[in-house]
Amino acid sequence: MTVGKAAFVVVPEGSVTTPAGFRAGGLHCGLKKTERHDLGVIVCEVPAQAAGVYTLNQFQAAPLGVTKESIAEGGTLQVMLVNSGNANACTGQQGVDDARAMRAAGAKAFGVAEHLVGVTSTGVIGELLPMGKVLPGIERLPAGVSADGGDDFCQAILTTDLVKKEICVSLTVGGTTVHIAGAAKGSGMIHPNMATMLGFITTDANVASADLQKLLNEVTDSTFNMITVDGDTSTNDMVVVMASGLAGGEALTPQHADWEAFKAAFAFVGEHLAKAIARDGEGATKLVEVTITGADSKEAARAIAKTVIGSSLVKTAVYGADANWGRIIAAVGRAGYKVETEKVDVRLGDITVLEQSRPVKFDEERAAEYLKGDFVLIHVDLHMGDVSATAWGCDLTYDYVRINAAYRT
Structure with missing residues (x-):
C-alpha cells in the first residue's frame, strides 16, 4: 500500500529483521516473574552505521553511557542487547560495571569487538541486575537469533505494554529498494524529551553515522518527543538506529535526490512507533x-x-x-x-x-x-x-x- 503521496509502502508483517543483514531474537532469562521473554538482541551481519538519542533526565541509567561509548568509538554497532524487568538505573558504579559486563558478554557470544555492542535496559529503577541470570542468558542468545526473530525481540522488550509495537516500510533510493523498520516499547513514564521508551530502527540503506544522527535528532523532535502519557521522563529512554548498507547502491546523503523520500519514510516509522506508544499508555482507552x-x-x-x-x-x-x-x-x-x-x-x-x-x-x-x-x-x-x-x-x-x-x- 502507498501511504498518502509518499514514495514508500508499508511492508505487511515486516519487522526489524526485514532490512538486509539483520537477525533478532529473544528469550526468558529469569528477570521477569512470568515466563515472558526478558532478554533480546538485534544482530547485523556487518558493523552497521549507528546513531542514538537519549533521555534528558539527569539520572541516566548505566546502559545509556555504555552505548554512547560504543557508538562514539567508531560510529558503528553490530549487536544491540536489551533486557526488560530491570532498568539498571540509580545503581552506582556496580550498575556501570554490570552494563559493561553485558557488553563484554554480548561481544564474546557473537564474536565481535566490544565497541560494536550496545546495551540498554528497562524496568524497575534502583535494583541491581541479577547478573547470574543475565550473563547465562546472553550466552544462550546466539542459538535463538534468526531472520524470523523480530517477534521474539518485540516480546523481550515489553514491560507494562499490552501490545508489541513494530513497523516496516520500503522505498526506492537511486533505483535500489531499501527498507526501514522499527520496534519500540513504552507504556508508562512517558513524556516529551524522551520517556520510558526504547526504540530500535534498522535500515539496509547506505547512510553514514553522522547523517543518521542528524536525521534521528530531527525526527525525534517531531515524533518521540511529541508524546506523553503521564508527564514523567524516564532514566532509560533511548532510540538507536543501525544502517547495514547491505541493500547496495550509492551512498545516501542529504544532497542525494532521494534523501527527502528517505527522510519521509524514516519520519513515518518514527511517528508510527510514537503513536503506538501513546495509544498503549498504561490504563488508556483511547x-x-x-x-x-x-x-x-x-x-x-x-x-x-x-x-x-x-x-x-x-x-x-x-x-x-x-x-x-x-x-x-x-x-x-x-x-x-x-x-x-x-x-x-x-x-x-x-x-x-x-x-x-x-x-x-x-x-x-x-x-x-x-x-x-x-x-x-x-x-x-x-x-x-x-x-x-x-x-x-x-x-x-x-x-x-x-x-x-x-x-x-
Whole structure:
C-alpha cells in the first residue's frame, strides 16, 4: 500500500529483521516473574552505521553511557542487547560495571569487538541486575537469533505494554529498494524529551553515522518527543538506529535526490512507533491527538501541543467524555508562549466548541459520543501565523493508578 503521496509502502508483517543483514531474537532469562521473554538482541551481519538519542533526565541509567561509548568509538554497532524487568538505573558504579559486563558478554557470544555492542535496559529503577541470570542468558542468545526473530525481540522488550509495537516500510533510493523498520516499547513514564521508551530502527540503506544522527535528532523532535502519557521522563529512554548498507547502491546523503523520500519514510516509522506508544499508555482507552495550527513559531506550536496533551485535566475530561473546552484553553494559555487571547478556535474532531475565543453552541450529546471513541482529535487554531505541530497522548484512567500503585509488586 502507498501511504498518502509518499514514495514508500508499508511492508505487511515486516519487522526489524526485514532490512538486509539483520537477525533478532529473544528469550526468558529469569528477570521477569512470568515466563515472558526478558532478554533480546538485534544482530547485523556487518558493523552497521549507528546513531542514538537519549533521555534528558539527569539520572541516566548505566546502559545509556555504555552505548554512547560504543557508538562514539567508531560510529558503528553490530549487536544491540536489551533486557526488560530491570532498568539498571540509580545503581552506582556496580550498575556501570554490570552494563559493561553485558557488553563484554554480548561481544564474546557473537564474536565481535566490544565497541560494536550496545546495551540498554528497562524496568524497575534502583535494583541491581541479577547478573547470574543475565550473563547465562546472553550466552544462550546466539542459538535463538534468526531472520524470523523480530517477534521474539518485540516480546523481550515489553514491560507494562499490552501490545508489541513494530513497523516496516520500503522505498526506492537511486533505483535500489531499501527498507526501514522499527520496534519500540513504552507504556508508562512517558513524556516529551524522551520517556520510558526504547526504540530500535534498522535500515539496509547506505547512510553514514553522522547523517543518521542528524536525521534521528530531527525526527525525534517531531515524533518521540511529541508524546506523553503521564508527564514523567524516564532514566532509560533511548532510540538507536543501525544502517547495514547491505541493500547496495550509492551512498545516501542529504544532497542525494532521494534523501527527502528517505527522510519521509524514516519520519513515518518514527511517528508510527510514537503513536503506538501513546495509544498503549498504561490504563488508556483511547489515543488523543492534539494539533496546533496558526502558530507563529515551531517552538510555540510544539510547546502548546505538548502542554495540552500533557494536561491531567484534559486527559481526564477525555476519559470521562466531557467536552470541557475550558481545560483545553487553560492549557494553551499556560504553555509559556504568547497567544492572541481573542483569536483562538477549538474543535473536538469536527465539532467547534470555541470560536475567536468565544463559546459557541454545540451538541453536547454528539460531542460526548465523539469523545467516547478510541481516537480523539483536539484541534486548536491560534490564528497568529502559519506554523503547526502535533502531539500524541492518551486519556488518564483509574487503571493507570492501579497499574502504577503496584508496579514493583
